[in-house]
Structure formats: C-alpha cells, structure tokens
Amino acid sequence: MNNYNDFPIIEVSKDELYDIMQKKYEDGWRLSQICSVAFEGYNEVTYSVNLEYTMENYKIKLPIEEEIKSFSDIFPAAMLYENEIKELWGVKVVGISIDYQNRFYRINEETPFKKPINVIKKEDTKNE
Secondary structure, eight states, X not given: OOOGGGSOEEEOOHHHHHHHHHHHHHTTOEEEEEEEEEETTEEEEEXXXXXXXXXXXXXXXXXXXXXXXXXXXXXXXXXXXXXXXXXXXXXXXXXXXXOOTTOSSXXXXXXXXXXXOOOOOGGGXXXX
C-alpha cells in the first residue's frame, strides 16, 4: 500500500509545468487536484496527477502579480480548480476554457484568501 511519503511534492518553474502536464496527459495520467496556499506576496500552487495507484505532485511558487496559463486545454476539468484558485486566492489564470469571471462562488469578499504584500517601514522597526 502506498503511504504519504510515496507521493513527494516536486518544485518546478511555471514554464516547466505546462510541458510536464502535457506529457502526463499524453501518457494517460489524470488530473487529481489543483490546490493553492497563500503566502505574503505569492501563492504556492500544487498540481496533482495520478495514474492507477501512483500520484505525482508538482508545486510552483507564483508571485501574486504573475499570470499562469490555464491547463483546461489539456485537462478539461482543470477549469473548475482554476476558477476556484482565481476567485478565492487571486491566482491570475489566463485562458480558462470556461471562465466564470470571479462568479464561481457566491462570496461577499473579493479574493478572501489572498495575502497582500505588507510593507514595513524602517521607522516601524525602531522600537523592536
């Protein structure tokens, strides 16, 4: 039986990621999930694919001002995850096959999980 350690998270660049996903699709892999975690100034986005009982995870660190190309042309179901991370975390996904234009969820706050960059002024740190 597989355990958690059998599924490492491999950090790649966003430029490498599209080619990796294309190759995985061609080899019969399925998209399992796309997950985003917000940090100050960037999002960590993990893409998981599986083939039978094997799972691979690819992580990118995406600055909040950078865009990433949609994978919905490779994996059609990616559009669900991409609409979610776009609307909730502010990930700038471009070219989503079905783009809900930030109306995927009924929420009152724009990008509620996005963490902006907090600027600390030098005079704010003098008393520490």
